[in-house]
Amino acid sequence: MADYGLLIDYEYCSGCQSCEVACKEEHDFPVGKWGIRVFDEGPWLKNDDPDEVGPDFNWNKIAIPTDLCDLCAERVAAHREPSCVHHCLAACMKFGTVEELAADLKCKPKQVLWVPTNLEL
């Protein structure tokens, strides 16, 4: 089990895809391979009641690391933060220990805590 992970606050993710590009640049992944992808969930109306005032949409952008994510091991070893975290335009990504991130997770909804597979930092 990894000791480190990423906490992603998807309430504030704008879907800008800077994390995708930063990760590809950092790792020089070829066309078709990614360390992180941004997904679109929605938009769809949460309430179809015609008497409701104004539209109320569910629309979430969610960045999800892939199996190629190594948590930017080389950068982290050099005391730099992961490339996606550094370049996130909404500053909604955080790198840290699972314990630290889990504590942050308890403080705010609409976040996801992600840990990589088979990786020990």
Ligand code: SF4
């Ligand atoms: S931590 Fe590094 S490898 Fe993982 S998604 Fe972010 S940029 Fe890519």
Ligand code: SF4
């Ligand atoms: S860089 Fe940040 S705001 Fe932009 S898509 Fe990725 S997680 Fe969302």
